[in-house]
Amino acid sequence: MKSVELAHYLVLSGILFSIGAVGFLVRRNSLVALMCIELMLNATNLTLVAFNRWQPAGVGQSLPHDGQVFAFFVIAVAAAEAALGLAIVLSLYRIRKVVRVDDANLMKE
Amino acid sequence: MNVQFRPPSTKLEIIVFVFFATLAIVGALSTVLARNPIRAAVGLFVHIVALAALYLNLGAHFLGVIQLLVYAGAVVVLFVFVIMLLGPAANSPRDGRGVVGRGLAIVMMVIVGGFVVDTVRSVQRFMPERTDAYGTMTAVGSYLFQRGVIPFEMIGITLTIAVIGAFAIARGKHYRRAFADPDPTDPEKLAETTASTVPTAKATSSDAAGGAH
Numbered sequence: 209m210k211s212v213e214l215a216h217y218l219v220l221s222g223i224l225f226s227i228g229a230v231g232f233l234v235r236r237n238s239l240v241a242l243m244c245i246e247l248m249l250n251a252t253n254l255t256l257v258a259f260n261r262w263q264p265a266g267v268g269q270s271l272p273h274d275g276q277v278f279a280f281f282v283i284a285v286a287a288a289e290a291a292l293g294l295a296i297v298l299s300l301y302r303i304r305k306v307v308r309v310d311d312a313n314l315m316k317e
Numbered sequence: 318m319n320v321q322f323r324p325p326s327t328k329l330e331i332i333v334f335v336f337f338a339t340l341a342i343v344g345a346l347s348t349v350l351a352r353n354p355i356r357a358a359v360g361l362f363v364h365i366v367a368l369a370a371l372y373l374n375l376g377a378h379f380l381g382v383i384q385l386l387v388y389a390g391a392v393v394v395l396f397v398f399v400i401m402l403l404g405p406a407a408n409s410p411r412d413g414r415g416v417v418g419r420g421l422a423i424v425m426m427v428i429v430g431g432f433v434v435d436t437v438r439s440v441q442r443f444m445p446e447r448t449d450a451y452g453t454m455t456a457v458g459s460y461l462f463q464r465g466v467i468p469f470e471m472i473g474i475t476l477t478i479a480v481i482g483a484f485a486i487a488r489g490k491h492y493r494r495a496f497a498d499p500d501p502t503d504p505e506k507l508a509e510t511t512a513s514t515v516p517t518a519k520a521t522s523s524d525a526a527g528g529a530h
Contacts, residue, residue, distance in 0.1 A: 212334045215437040220338045222433035224345050230422040231349030237409045239354045239400060243361050247345050250368050261375045273460040276380050283387050284472045288479035290392045294399045295487035301403055308409045
């Protein structure tokens with residue numbers, strides 16, 4: 209590798225997103241499933257920041273930080289999502305004494 | 318407008334990228350593969366720190382700091398706290414899905430891989446020269462408060478609602494029972510309950526306190 213290019217970051221991000229997606233589909237522990245969502249959001253953030261770095265500086269606007277600001281909002285939403293998701297996990301454990309996503313079928317009955 | 322392209326990355330940048338990219342993949346894999354949720358949380362932590370280093374490598378200093386503060390400082394700690402609250406129950410037996418889940422996962426990987434290859438082929442090759450202000454707190458902050466004020470305020474409202482919602486969901490039945498109990502400091506009600514159901518006032522107050530926790 210002579211130089212780090214955008215393609216490297218995109219491939220890395222794709223790999224990380226795939227790991228997160230596979231984990232979300234394969235694991236049944238609800239805590240680990242939530243962590244896999246965080247992995248996917250992080251991979252998306254990496255793509256946004258990398259594209260932001262490679263956008264030609266200042267074309268059409270004076271402040272080229274769209275990607276970073278978008279990633280900032282994604283981080284904020286991810287924090288809210290983690291808080292709510294973990295609250296639901298705790299609440300489910302109180303009601304049913306389970307953490308497996310398969311057992312979360314209260315609305316089916 | 319002319320775009321200045323900078324010379325190929327320095328050795329240090331390449332080393333940092335390779336090292337932390339490997340660390341990020343290792344962290345992600347250990348998150349997915351670990352049997353014990355605490356190990357998964359540690360894997361997530363490693364992954365997040367590696368991504369923060371990659372952000373710094375990309376010149377996004379502000380975002381690197383935010384990543385460390387919000388993810389490593391808050392989200393992972395929240396995960397660890399919940400795992401701690403659940404205790405041994407957090408470790409669910411018979412983890413992992415059957416054939417359908419695995420098949421779906423493989424299809425997903427192929428689709429994402431296809432998109433990545435398609436994008437990489439058409440991608441711009443050279444990194445443009447960045448200004449000194451790029452990615453600093455001043456520059457990102459002034460962008461945020463010029464073009465992104467409304468989304469910024471909305472994210473504040475969203476976070477407030479999320480926190481209130483998390484309280485409402487997580488506190489569950491125990492609190493309601495605690496508040497439904499007669500107030501131990503109220504002498505009239507205390508006399509009633511002492512006479513009828515609860516043997517001593519001490520038991521009532523300790524019940525309420527236990528329920529509140």
